[in-house]
Amino acid sequence: MRIGASVSSACWNRAVASVRAVAFWAAILLPLAYVPAAYGVGFDGWSPLALIALHAACVVVGHNHGSAGSQS
Numbered sequence: 001m002r003i004g005a006s007v008s009s010a011c012w013n014r015a016v017a018s019v020r021a022v023a024f025w026a027a028i029l030l031p032l033a034y035v036p037a038a039y040g041v042g043f044d045g046w047s048p049l050a051l052i053a054l055h056a057a058c059v060v061v062g063h064n065h066g067s068a069g070s071q072s
Contacts, residue, residue: 024066026062
């Protein structure tokens with residue numbers, strides 16, 4: 001029972017670290033989408049708010065990526 005809990009915990013920690021890493025890099029790269037979205041596709045309706053909300057969510061989720069406390 002203890003081995004299963006250990007494996008489950010390790011998998012969970014790895015999944016959380018992966019999500020944080022993806023969110024961190026998305027937060028870095030999403031501002032590059034602002035200009036093309038504004039001029040190419042156009043900001044109509046909810047699209048600018050959705051892009052900004054997605055960026056904010058990525059910043060919040062990925063803010064702890066790579067810090068010493070988040071590594072297991």
